[in-house]
Amino acid sequence: MKQNLIGALCALAVMGGAFAQAPKKPSAKPVAKAAAAPAAEVKDAATLEFEKFRAEMEDSNPAELFEAKGQEQWNSRRGPKNVSLAESCALGQGVGKVEGAYVKMPRYFADADAVMDAERRIVWCMVEKQGFKFDDIASKPFANETFTPDITNLVTYVAGHSRNMKIAVPLNDPKVRDAYEVGKEIAAYRAGPYDFSCNTCHGADGKRIRMQNLPNLSTPKGAMSGVQGWPGYRMTGGVMLTHQWRMGDCFRQQRFPQPKYASDAVAYLLTYMIGNANGQVYKGPGIKR
Amino acid sequence: MNTTRRTVLKGATASGALAALIGAGALRPTHVLAAEWNKAAFEAKDTAGALKGIGAGTPVESKDLILKVPDIAENGAVVPVDVISNIPKTTSIAILVEKNPQPLCSEFDFANGAMAEVSARIKMGQTSLVKAVAKADGKFYVAQKEVKVTVGGCGG
Amino acid sequence: MADPMKIRAQMKGDVTEIRVLMGHAMETGQRKDAAGATVPAHFIQSMSVDVGGKRVVDGQIGTSVSRNPVFGFKMKGAKVGDKVVVSWVDNKGDKRSDEAVVA
Numbered sequence: 001m002k003q004n005l006i007g008a009l010c011a012l013a014v015m016g017g018a019f020a021q022a023p024k025k026p027s028a029k030p031v032a033k034a035a036a037a038p039a040a041e042v043k044d045a046a047t048l049e050f051e052k053f054r055a056e057m058e059d060s061n062p063a064e065l066f067e068a069k070g071q072e073q074w075n076s077r078r079g080p081k082n083v084s085l086a087e088s089c090a091l092g093q094g095v096g097k098v099e100g101a102y103v104k105m106p107r108y109f110a111d112a113d114a115v116m117d118a119e120r121r122i123v124w125c126m127v128e129k130q131g132f133k134f135d136d137i138a139s140k141p142f143a144n145e146t147f148t149p150d151i152t153n154l155v156t157y158v159a160g161h162s163r164n165m166k167i168a169v170p171l172n173d174p175k176v177r178d179a180y181e182v183g184k185e186i187a188a189y190r191a192g193p194y195d196f197s198c199n200t201c202h203g204a205d206g207k208r209i210r211m212q213n214l215p216n217l218s219t220p221k222g223a224m225s226g227v228q229g230w231p232g233y234r235m236t237g238g239v240m241l242t243h244q245w246r247m248g249d250c251f252r253q254q255r256f257p258q259p260k261y262a263s264d265a266v267a268y269l270l271t272y273m274i275g276n277a278n279g280q281v282y283k284g285p286g287i288k289r
Numbered sequence: 290m291n292t293t294r295r296t297v298l299k300g301a302t303a304s305g306a307l308a309a310l311i312g313a314g315a316l317r318p319t320h321v322l323a324a325e326w327n328k329a330a331f332e333a334k335d336t337a338g339a340l341k342g343i344g345a346g347t348p349v350e351s352k353d354l355i356l357k358v359p360d361i362a363e364n365g366a367v368v369p370v371d372v373i374s375n376i377p378k379t380t381s382i383a384i385l386v387e388k389n390p391q392p393l394c395s396e397f398d399f400a401n402g403a404m405a406e407v408s409a410r411i412k413m414g415q416t417s418l419v420k421a422v423a424k425a426d427g428k429f430y431v432a433q434k435e436v437k438v439t440v441g442g443c444g445g
Numbered sequence: 446m447a448d449p450m451k452i453r454a455q456m457k458g459d460v461t462e463i464r465v466l467m468g469h470a471m472e473t474g475q476r477k478d479a480a481g482a483t484v485p486a487h488f489i490q491s492m493s494v495d496v497g498g499k500r501v502v503d504g505q506i507g508t509s510v511s512r513n514p515v516f517g518f519k520m521k522g523a524k525v526g527d528k529v530v531v532s533w534v535d536n537k538g539d540k541r542s543d544e545a546v547v548a
Contacts (some may be wrong), residue, residue, distance in 0.1 A: 046439075050363045057369065062513035064451045065468045145470075145478075211363070211439055235367040238471075238512030289364050326490040326536075331507040367511045386509060390475060395506040401499040402522035404460070410511040412473070 046211055054287065063156060063233040063285035066148065066240040070157025073150055074098070079130030089125035091118065091158065102162035103282050106271040108175040115179040117270040119155045119244045120262040126151070138261040142248075143239040155242050156231045156285050163284035167227065169275040176271060179264075183272025186265060187217065196254040198269075202226065212289070223276035229286025236289065243270060331393050336385055336420070339393035340429075343383050345422050348429035351376060356421040356432040365413040365438035370394075372407055372421040372432075379405035379425040388417035413438050452545035454496075454529045461523040461547055463494060465516045465531050473508040489514065492533040496523045496547070523547050 075086045091101035092109070106117040112124050126132045143152050170176050187198040198217070201207060205222070207214040216222035230243035247266050248258045259265040330342025340346060357371040372382050382405060383396040394411045405423065413419075413436060420433040448468035455462050467489065474486025486508060494502040502518050525547050532542040 046361055049359055049361045053359045053363055053369065056359075057367065060464055060466060060515045060517070062466055062468075062515065065448060065466055065513060068451060069448065233513075235364040235511075238366065326505055331490075331505070371517075389509045390473075391507055391509065393507050394509045395504060397502055397504040397518075399502060401496075401501050402520045403494075403501040404519040404521065406519055407502075408515075408517035410515050412509045412511055 047213060050211070057235070057287040058283075061233055061285065061287045062238070063160075063231070063240060063287065066153050066156040066231075066233070067160040067285060068157075069148075070153035070155070070160075073153055074157055079126065079132045081129065081131035083130050085122070085125055085129065085154070088129035089122065091121055098158050098161040100162055100165050102159045103165045103167045104170065106176065106179065106267055106274065107170050108173050108179075114264070115176055115267050115271060117243065117267050117274075118158055119151065119242050120267050122154050122158065123151060123262045126154075134262075141261040142245045143241055145237050145239060148240055152231065152240050152242055156240060159231055159282075159285050162282055165282055167224070167274060167277045167280050167282055169271060169278055171275050171278065176275075179268045179271040180275045182264075183268035183270070183275075186269050187272055192254050192256045194255055196256075198250060198254070200254075217273055217276060220277055220280055223273050224280035227274050227277045227280075228283060229288055232286040232288035234288045241288070327396070330396070332391060333393060334391065336387050336392045339385055339391075340422065342393065343396055343422070345383070345424070345429040345431075348422050348431035351423070351430035351432065354421055354423050354430050354432040356419065356434050358419050358434050358436050360435075361437045361439055362413065363439060365415070367410050368413050368419075368436060368438075370409050370411055370419060370421075372423075374405035374421075374423040374425065374430075376405070376423055376425040376430055379423050381424040382407055383422040384409060384411065385420040385422065386411060386413055386417050387420065388415055389413065447539055447541040450531055450533075450541065450543040452529060452531055452543055454523075454527075454545050454547045456523075456525055456547060459521055461496070461520050461527075463496070463518045463520065463529060463531075465494070465514075467492075467514045467516075467533060467541075469512070469514060469533075469535065471508065471510055471512045471514060475508075487535065487537060489533045489535045492516070492531065494518060495528075495530040495532075496520060497527040 075084055077084045086096040088095065091098065092104055092107050093099065093101045102118050105121060106115050108115050109121065116124060123134070123137055126137060127134045137149070137151060140147065140149055141151065143149060171180055187203070190197040190200070197203070201209070201214050202217040202222070205216045205219075215225040217226050227243070230246055232241060234241050244261065244266055247269055251258045327342060330339050333339040333342050340348065353375040355373040355375065358368065362368040370384055372384060374382060379399070381396060381398045384394040385392045386394060389412070395409055397407050399405055416435065416437045418433050418435050420431055423430045450468070451466040453464045469489050470487055471489065472484050472487040474483070476484045478484050488508045489506055489510070492504045492506065493500060501520050504516070506514070527547040529545045529547060530542060532540065534540045
């Protein structure tokens with residue numbers, strides 16, 4: 001476990017070097033003032049209005065379009081090995097079984113000897129079972145305004161089959177517990193040009209950025225609001241994005257190097273976050289600002 | 290659907306622009322999707338032009354025309370709009386955003402049991418008045434409300 | 446080819462609620478891509494809803510309808526089992542028609 005931690009943090013540090021060679025915008029201002037709100041539970045008018053707006057959006061969510069596409073792709077024979085995921089991919093509930101799988105990940109998979117979140121697991125299946133090349137998937141892992149990767153559709157499909165189910169990350173599994181502990185360390189790890197950690201914004205109650213309230217990921221409710229709605233249809237740009245993407249974006253906003261796609265670091269961070277949300281009800285693919 | 294009704298609707302707009310459209314063959318006597326897209330109205334750069342384009346001129350405010358929009362939109366790329374017309378004999382509803390580069394968003398004609406209501410999601414470039422315009426028994430009515438568009442924080 | 450729509454048509458008392466999700470970029474023609482080039486306008490211009498073989502809604506839409514459009518309509522006089530057909534055509538002539546059944 002100690003080795004895992006060191007490994008994961010080293011991975012970040014190494015990418016820090018790579019990042020330093022290609023800074024994005026050196027003049028970028030810090031994103032978060034992270035000012036304390038007067039009281040965590042008091043909601044202002046704007047927040048209430050946003051919630052109403054979200055509820056209306058959730059009623060008819062374009063995420064359904066991606067879920068439908070993912071279903072078709074899950075059931076189709078694809079890849080160099082011409083195998084479907086439905087007949088080859090086990091997400092912890094048996095081969096091809098998607099019902100309730102999303103809320104029970106991350107989990108440890110003996111065949112891969114790794115703790116994997118849903119997206120990482122499906123990528124593993126695409127590589128191992130269908131014969132796709134990992135580097136091809138990892139070269140364009142997330143959607144943009146003109147392109148949605150298959151993996152995003154597939155994750156959305158799988159997540160859709162955990163609607164209204166309770167989050168149940170198997171934290172009693174020692175391997176998962178280890179991953180959780182490393183994830184917790186990653187969340188607290190301060191570095192980068194602003195000396196931020198995940199916890200700078202998401203480690204205490206009552207913080208916000210501009211108009212957005214920031215959840216405290218160390219509490220079950222707070223962690224759930226970081227889990228709820230992913231994968232999500234992002235209104236900005238109208239793109240479908242996954243929880244993996246969201247983790248990477250948090251690192252980007254901290255001006256950190258972004259962790260490698262489908263890596264240990266992301267799986268462990270997700271284990272910490274989703275594990276903290278155990279017992280909360282997941283509502284399925286959501287809609288995001 | 291009944292092409293006559295739409296033809297009548299268009300007929301009410303018998304302006305020079307429309308005459309030009311007819312001349313160019315953009316409006317055909319038979320109903321063909323897309324062929325009759327109201328270019329003049331949709332490409333109008335201001336609200337007055339868009340209203341003129343749909344034949345509405347200066348619509349009258351009506352309390353029986355209900356426009357539901359958020360006071361503050363979290364994201365201008367997707368603003369939910371619901372319009373319900375309780376005005377008898379409503380046959381069409383249009384949605385406009387005053388400060389958009391092209392204010393006219395959409396126009397719907399109802400027939401064969403359709404109720405005079407629609408929900409849609411629209412883009413708003415900035416804080417602006419949103420207008421719903423209903424056509425009922427040959428007259429045009431309007432309801433309007435301001436929607437503030439904010440800039441948010443990070444990824445949600 | 447364009448992606449299939451998602452159509453939901455449900456009876457609520459004597460009212461049929463029809464909800465349509467369309468997969469479409471709805472490009473305004475004013476957006477610039479990462480390289481600074483203007484992305485050409487590409488948007489649905491016309492759409493229609495037919496229920497039980499009759500045209501119920503005939504719509505024209507412009508560039509300020511959101512990407513991946515969502516529309517909701519209501520009607521009276523339809524019944525469970527009636528066929529709902531939704532069609533659209535965009536400014537490039539691409540089109541799509543999908544069906545559902547009133548539930």
